Amino acid sequence: MIETENLTKKFDGLTAVDGVTFRVEEGEVFGFLGPNGAGKTTTVRMLCCLISKTSGTAKIAGYEVGNGADSLRIRRLIGLVPENVGLYEGLTAYDNLDFYGKLYDRTESQRKESIAALLKMLELWEKKDVPVATFSKGMKQKLAIALALVHDPQILFMDEPTANLDPEAAKTVRDFILDLKKQKKTIFLNTHNLDEAQRICDRIAILNTTLRAIGTPEELERSVRGRVTVIQLEQSNAAVLDAVKKLGLGDVSAEGNKLTISVADPEKNNAIILDAVFRAGGRIQSVNVVGSTLEDAYLKLVREREKV
Amino acid sequence: MNLKHSWIIALKDIKVFIRKRTVLGTVVLLPLLLSVLFPLVIEFGGRKSGGIAGPYLLTLLNSFAWFFVIIPAIIPAPIASYSIVGEKLEKSLERLLATPTTDGEILLGKSIAAFIPAIIATYAGASIFMVLIDGVTHGQLGYFYYPNLDMDIVLFLLAPLALLLSIQLNIITSSRVSDVRTAGQLGSLMFLPFIGIYLASEIGAFTLDTNTLLIIAGVVAVLDVALFRISTSVFQREQILTKWK
Numbered sequence: 001m002i003e004t005e006n007l008t009k010k011f012d013g014l015t016a017v018d019g020v021t022f023r024v025e026e027g028e029v030f031g032f033l034g035p036n037g038a039g040k041t042t043t044v045r046m047l048c049c050l051i052s053k054t055s056g057t058a059k060i061a062g063y064e065v066g067n068g069a070d071s072l073r074i075r076r077l078i079g080l081v082p083e084n085v086g087l088y089e090g091l092t093a094y095d096n097l098d099f100y101g102k103l104y105d106r107t108e109s110q111r112k113e114s115i116a117a118l119l120k121m122l123e124l125w126e127k128k129d130v131p132v133a134t135f136s137k138g139m140k141q142k143l144a145i146a147l148a149l150v151h152d153p154q155i156l157f158m159d160e161p162t163a164n165l166d167p168e169a170a171k172t173v174r175d176f177i178l179d180l181k182k183q184k185k186t187i188f189l190n191t192h193n194l195d196e197a198q199r200i201c202d203r204i205a206i207l208n209t210t211l212r213a214i215g216t217p218e219e220l221e222r223s224v225r226g227r228v229t230v231i232q233l234e235q236s237n238a239a240v241l242d243a244v245k246k247l248g249l250g251d252v253s254a255e256g257n258k259l260t261i262s263v264a265d266p267e268k269n270n271a272i273i274l275d276a277v278f279r280a281g282g283r284i285q286s287v288n289v290v291g292s293t294l295e296d297a298y299l300k301l302v303r304e305r306e307k308v
Numbered sequence: 309m310n311l312k313h314s315w316i317i318a319l320k321d322i323k324v325f326i327r328k329r330t331v332l333g334t335v336v337l338l339p340l341l342l343s344v345l346f347p348l349v350i351e352f353g354g355r356k357s358g359g360i361a362g363p364y365l366l367t368l369l370n371s372f373a374w375f376f377v378i379i380p381a382i383i384p385a386p387i388a389s390y391s392i393v394g395e396k397l398e399k400s401l402e403r404l405l406a407t408p409t410t411d412g413e414i415l416l417g418k419s420i421a422a423f424i425p426a427i428i429a430t431y432a433g434a435s436i437f438m439v440l441i442d443g444v445t446h447g448q449l450g451y452f453y454y455p456n457l458d459m460d461i462v463l464f465l466l467a468p469l470a471l472l473l474s475i476q477l478n479i480i481t482s483s484r485v486s487d488v489r490t491a492g493q494l495g496s497l498m499f500l501p502f503i504g505i506y507l508a509s510e511i512g513a514f515t516l517d518t519n520t521l522l523i524i525a526g527v528v529a530v531l532d533v534a535l536f537r538i539s540t541s542v543f544q545r546e547q548i549l550t551k552w553k
Contacts, residue, residue: 084402
């Protein structure tokens with residue numbers, strides 16, 4: 001649905017996005033994670049045909065980004081929820097939606113139907129004739145999402161849709177994104193909220209000017225250091241440490257009464273490790289398998305200089 | 309170019325600006341005020357001396373008519389400023405630019421939104437002005453002075469051209485400032501050349517007769533084309549999103 005190859009954008013000699021290559025499948029929720037200034041918004045703007053690319057290629061549903069005629073076709077297929085809600089504060093919720101519906105050449109009956117459906121789904125129907133200026137931040141954000149959906153686009157680009165929202169409003173927006181996922185919409189989600197990305201994205205790309213990694217949240221977590229088995233002993237014991245090291249299953253370290261063993265497959269190897277601990281006279285208080293988090297992966301990857 | 313898109317944008321902008329009472333007031337007030345003020349000057353100005361002398365009256369009426377070129381150079385400024393800088397302030401331009409509309413369609417829509425209310429206000433003011441002037445001068449002149457060819461040139465040629473000039477200047481200044489008031493003030497400076505022409509005619513440098521009006525219209529038309537080229541080069545998606553203040 002979305003394909004890029006070596007997509008690059010430079011502003012007056014400053015590289016904002018450098019050789020980014022990825023592919024987003026139809027119906028996928030694709031998270032784009034990165035710190036401020038990583039090039040996330042620039043990438044979305046290029047894909048939405050708002051700014052030109054310096055080099056590389058990008059295609060949306062087979063149409064080429066940067067080709068004049070295709071740009072209008074792409075804009076018809078996509079919906080954009082920009083970082084700023086961008087509503088006409090003096091107009092009502094209905095008028096805001098109706099305006100955009102008209103710009104997408106929707107007929108009056110199509111507009112009426114989609115506006116009613118969206119406002120009801122987002123619990124804004126009762127406020128349809130109220131000027132947007134009186135709305136809360138959460139209501140405005142919900143309306144901003146509705147604006148991007150008024151023409152029933154196949155692909156939705158969302159730039160930090162829950163930024164600055166209180167937890168309840170953020171949850172409503174996240175739930176709505178999950179509803180859209182059920183409707184098989186392709187969603188490209190820019191965010192630096194790791195928890196949000198982990199909860200709703202099928203795959204995540206980590207960007208910091210260059211693309212650092214792509215994968216499912218679980219794949220990214222494992223990419224940092226895999227998982228470790230942590231054994232809490234009653235007493236530290238050199239014989240236990242030697243016995244576990246001799247197994248050669250992974251790096252072993254001891255800190256006080258705690259043994260930490262990096263193992264590729266804890267489910268398979270932990271029984272062997274525990275047996276060795278018992279045989280060496282170790283008395284176990286607890287055993288835990290600890291994985292690295294998406295946050296670990298994110299921090300490690302955004303600090304890396306090398307391109308993946 | 310899809311003119312329907314431009315019209316949709318224009319109607320939305322007009323809807324937004326109608327709710328801004330200060331903007332609406334600026335657009336409506338000036339033409340209405342002058343349309344009543346000038347007839348009052350004629351009616352009461354010459355009373356002490358037994359009326360304004362015939363030749364001077366005609367010169368005065370021509371001078372007053374010129375204000376209906378100055379008015380359209382001033383009044384689109386607040387609308388055009390709200391239309392573009394207001395959209396920048398509400399941060400709604402990015403979303404608008406992401407719709408399947410071309411830069412030209414958006415620019416035309418913004419121009420129509422400023423043009424229509426300003427030209428309606430100008431024509432409304434001019435209509436009141438002409439009716440009242442005819443009412444107060446008919447007794448002295450023995451005929452209705454308005455409408456006449458010069459006023460037709462003013463209203464149907466010079467006023468729209470001056471209006472377009474003002475709108476183009478507003479679009480250009482809107483790209484450089486991020487405050488509606490500043491944009492409006494800078495945009496309304498377009499009235500200065502027209503005031504200059506008025507003053508030059510008052511000191512006798514030339515008379516605002518039919519030929520002069522047509523020459524001025526030609527010059528304004530050329531300026532319109534030049535500023536249109538600049539405004540279209542300024543109003544481009546990438547520039548708006550990355551370079552506009």
